[in-house]
Amino acid sequence: METARPMSMLVRPPEAAAPAAVAGEAVRSTLAPAPKLVVEHLAAGFGRATVLRDVDLAVPERSILAVIGPSGCGKSTFLRCLNRMHELVPGAWARGKLLLDGDDLNAGDVDPVLLRRRVGMVFQRPNPFPTMSIRDNVAAGLRLNGIAGNHGEIVERCLRQAALWDEVKDRLGASALSLSGGQQQRLCIARALAVEPEVLLMDEPASALDPIATAKVEDLLHELKARYTIVIVTHNMQQAARVSDQTAFFYMGDLIEVGPTDRIFTAPRKQRTEDYVTGKFG
């Protein structure tokens, strides 16, 4: 899919993201990359149960943060807090700050619907709209945003970015269900990309896929990193090590450790992290 990149760069140059990102650009030249997404004192739970306590972390722009930890550690809840899908569950609550380019998106007056247009999400199981064609699935978000007209160009660009174009270009009118599981997942990635989010959340996007499809999605992550800030939850530590720049390790609702992926896997500072990444428990 090398052909896809120069074209997509043309359509949406990285500088055009947002005013705050331009300010970040200046900082980047001298210091570390500016953080795109900052989480401060985030806590979340359901009813009286707390599943996430006092999480602080920052995700630099155009990098991949992998979130790892044993089942029930709060990593999915953490991800769902980032686009406020968590609060859709009856009884769910979340506190703390969620800064995207400095805007607090967890503030009471922010419409979560608008937030979700800036922070896209790809789910564990592919969930294309079953009654729609491949083309309409990609264009669904554009229609929601009231972008009328012929979406052909955007559909093609997003399918190219999702490394799916060559496989489906001759049957864009076919049902999304006619695709294989791995293709459906890449279709869902294309669908998320169509609304041009700034951050892309992925909840174990490859866990329902076979190894070949998984490899394709991982390759895709490397390409998407050039343009998006990505947070990926994964069960698979090899996957975290392969794709991410930073890794955060959660355990029992606490963020135990976050740092560059190399260091987390080779020289973790906390005993629990070491036990987990070396496979002593999990």
Next chain:
Amino acid sequence: MGGSAILVAGIVVLKLSQVAAPALEKLGLVSYLLGSDWDPVSGSFGALPFVYGTLVTSAVAIALALPVSVGLALFLSEMGPKRLRPVVGFAIETLAAIPSVVYGLWGLFVLVPLLRGTVEPLLGRFLGFLPLFRGPPLGLGFLAAGIILAVMILPTIASVTIEVLKTVPPPLKEGALALGATRWEAIRLAVLPYGRPGIIGAALLGLARALGETMAVTMVIGNSPEIHASLFAPGYTLPAVIANEFAEATSELHTGALAGLALVLFGITLLLSAAARILVRAVARGPAGARA
């Protein structure tokens, strides 16, 4: 099980055909089916007014009941406040438990005066340019029967639709919400398209009940075998005429003509369920080329 059901249906059809055959032979099949005059005294029997009345009242019923039922089902399963849901759910179940003769009485004492005094004059004034809403506001007629039927089939359609909506996978709705859909947009984008075949099935189930309903319709439709474009006019339906006239039908011709009407009703419901199957399959298939 399936075999015995077909056997019973076959026996019913056979018996009805035996009763109807001499009359239909004498009247001629075409003039019987397409004749619009029904006068047992002078011996003329045409089935068309009853077929017309049955189809019109059922169409009115489904047009009124379907949007309300789907709205109620969405309210109960997606949107409404949690505490209100059991109350509305109970109210719908209660509607299903009311005997149809009670609906008929309610229609006579409440609905018909309301239609005659208020609703039909208003409809006539504002929508009178349509042939549907012209003529004197009699109260008894197609509109009254259609409304009663709508209330009667509403619980069926709503409860089946609720079950259908429960089968919509939550990840599908979340997918829409994650794209920045509002709650209503997620329903339009993910929930309703997924549930469409089931909702159509629910509507046809309600329609089948409306076609066969006898008692309540007989009490409010006016029982006169006429064909009018206006919904305000009185009419007659297939089940209503069979119930009203069968006990008093003395001549073989009259009895046979009524048995023929029963066969016609059976044929309509049969056609309907065949159409339902085709429709549901076509809708479930979705865009061209889908394998699922």
